[in-house]
Amino acid sequence: MPSRDDRTVVAILAVPRVYALDVGIAANVFGRHPGYRVSVYGDHGLDAADASSGDPSDMTPDRARHVDVAADIRPTRSLADLRYADIVVVPGYENPHLPIPGEYLEALRNSVGRGARVVAICTGVFALAAGGVLKGKSVTTHWRHTGELRSMYPEIDVVENRLFVEDGAILTSAGAGAGMDACLHVIQSDFGTAVADDVAKDVVYPAVRGANEPQYTDTLTPTRASLRATREWVIENIGSSITVQRMADHSLLSRRTFIRRFVSETGMPPMHWVARQRVLGARRLLEDSDWSVERIAGATGFGTAANFRTVFRRETGVTPSAYRKAHGAVDAA
Template sequence: MLTVAILALPDVYPLDLSIPAHVLGTQPGYAVEVVRELKPADVVVVPGYENPETAPAAEHLDALREAHARGSRITAICTGTFALAFAGLLDGRDATTHWRYLELLRALRPSVKVLENRLFVEDGTLLTSAGGGAGIDACLHLIRTDFGAAAAHEAGREVVASPARDGAEPQYIDVLSPMRADLTAVRSWAMAHLGEAITVDQLAMRSNLGRRTFIRHFERETGYSPMRWVTMQRVLSARRLLETSDWPVDRIAAATGFGTGSNFRSVFRREVGATPSGYRKAYLGTLGEAMSGA
C-alpha cells in the first residue's frame, strides 16, 4: 500500500484539493490522506492555492524539502508548483504551471526552467501540472506509473476522463480553428481501428480536410503529428494487453497494429524502455508485491 499525503496549504483551491483526493482516493493500492502538516508519505501532492507570489510558511517549505530528501515523489497542481519552487526543489529543473502564472513563476524563480503550454512536466521525482483538468491528467499519470496502463484506464473511466493524454499536450490552443477542425471523431475512429493499417491520408479524408490542413489542425489539437499520436495509442493499448491478458507477443502486435512481433518489440522498447516480455514480467512482479502488502 502506497501512502499519499495531500498537503492543504492555506487558501487552497477547493477544486485542486478535491481532484487528487477523489482520483487517487478511489485507486486500490493508495492510502490517501489530506493533511495540513506534512507527514512521511510515498507520494506528496500539493494542490494550487491563492496568492502564489507569496511563499508558504517556512515549516511547509522545510517539510517539502525533507520529503524530497527522503525520496518521496511530489506532485504539484496549478499554483502548487510555486510551493516547490520556493522550497528550491525546482532549481535547474523543468516545470510548468497554469498558463496564467507562467510569467510570474519565471519572474520569481528565474532558476526554474519553465515550460509553456504543457499539461504536466515530470523531472525526476517531481511532477508539476497546470490547473483543473491537467490535475486529473497528472493523477492518472501517477496511477499509470504505479499500477499500469489498465489501472489508469479504469481510473479514467471512473472520473469520465481520458487516461491517454500525455504531459506534452497543450493546455490551450492559440489559434481559433473552424468548427470542422474538431477532430475528436477522427481520433475516436482511429482508436477503434488501431489493429488496422492507418495512414495520414486516410485520417485526413475522414476529417474532410486536405492533408496539410489536417496535419496542422491535428497538431494544434493534440500537440503531436497524426502518426506519432497513433503510435502512442498503440503502445498504450499494448501495455494494457500485456498487463491484463496472457496473449503472446505476436498476437498483441497484430491486435494493436504493429504487424510483426519484431516491429512491435522494436517500437515498444524504444517508447517504454523495456521489451514487451520484460514489461509484463515487471508489471506482474509489482502487482504481486502490491497484493501481498495490501
C-alpha cells in the same frame, strides 16, 4: 508513523490559501484505489486528537468522495508525518507570489531529498520553486501563471501549454482538469493502464490524456475543424496500416492543413500520436490478456514482434515482457 500495510502513502499538503478543489481532486482520484492510503497534511487548523490517532494515511474511498470542496481544509496529519509519505501532492493555492511558511518549504525539500514522488497541481509548483527544488527542472502550470513563474524563477524551464510535465520524480500540472490527468498518470505508472482506466471511469473522466496535449487550443479555430472523429477512427482501426494521408483523407482536409491542425489539437505530430495510441493499446493487452507478443504486435498495428519491442521499449523504458511481469494479471501463454 508509517503505513502499517503495503499501501502507498499519499500525502496531500494543505498549504495556506490552498484551493479546496485541488485537494478534493487528489483525494478523490487516489482514494478510489485500495493501493493508496490518503490523508491531508499540514500544521494549520490541525486537530491534535486526529493527528495522534489512527493510521497516518486513513482516507478511505468513501471519505475521499465526501471532501467538502467549499469548506476550509483541516489537515488530519502534521508536517512531521510527511516523512513517511511515498507521494506528496501539492495542490494549487491563491496568490502564489506570496510566501509560504518556512516549515512547509522545509518539509518539501526533505521529501524531495529522500526520493518521494511529488505532484504539483496548478500553482502548487510555486511552493516547490520557493523551496529551491526545481533548479534546472522542466515544469508547467496553469497558462495564466506561466509568465509569473518564469519571471520569479528564471532558473526553471517553464514549459508552455502542456497538461503536465514529468521530470524525474517531480510531476507538475496545469489547472484542475490537468490535475486529474496527473493523478491518473501516477496510478497508470503504479498499477497499469487498465487500472487507471477503471479509476477514470469511476470518477467519470476520460482515460488519462498524454502529457504533451495542450491546455487549450486556438479559440479562433472553428468547431468543425476538430479532428476528434478522425482520432476515434484511428483508435478503432489501430491494427491496420495508418498513414498521415489516410488520416487527412478521413478528415477531408489537405495533408498540410491536417498536420497543422492535428499538432494544434494534440501537441504532437500525427504519427507520433498514432505510435502512442498503439503503445497504449498494447499496454492494455499486456495487462489483461495472455496473448503472445506476436499477436499483440499484429492487433495494435506494429506489424512484427521485433518492431513492437523496439517501439514499446522506446516509449515506456521497458520491454513488453518486463511490463507484463510488472502489471499483467495473467502470464503469457
